[in-house]
Amino acid sequence: SQELEQSPQSLIVQEGKNLTINCTSSKTLYGLYWYKQKYGEGLIFLMMLQKGGEEKSHEKITAKLDEKKQQSSLHITASQPSHAGIYLCGADNAGGADGLTFGKGTHLIIQP
């Protein structure tokens, strides 16, 4: 079955600093999704990557999918308090309307 490993598990970063979160899959990914979750709340969609080597950016967040489609990274530039939360990567490895498999998440804390 699909397994997603996220690293680090938690991250404390000073406001204004850059950071990177990684997500590694045990199988080739059909689609890789990044979500953000605030504690006790729902998942907010950030970005979707489907092609090997693909890179997408939104505001200060950039996500990349490697050529082999087994690893993705999420990079935040000049972090702000609003970036704090839990970042989850989710995998779609079947290409259909199937459920996503999620990693355990990375807890991001931004220190002022």
Place this chain on the structure above:
Amino acid sequence: EPEVTQTPSHQVTQMGQEVILRCVPISNHLYFYWYRQILGQKVEFLVSFYNNEISEKSEIFDDQFSVERPDGSNFTLKIRSTKLEDSAMYFCASTGQSNQPQHFGDGTRLSIL
């Protein structure tokens, strides 16, 4: 912006009782999902639903669980006889096309006593 809505936000139920969790997916979406997240653990897929039938279900989704789309707007998850280990946050999600992102509701926190 359209969103997935879930009710109630918190449900407290005695063990052995039936519970129904409700979701209103985004109106033009065709694919519907339920996930659960036990406190401190991963978000886990339960079931997907398309064209008025289950398209995929996980090992967690046993005979105690059922889903229904009783009308054109609601999508429900029923747990027939709740157990203590059913305590979790339950998320509903929907998408318009199978290769598009799933949009999640804020969840229902289910507490079984």
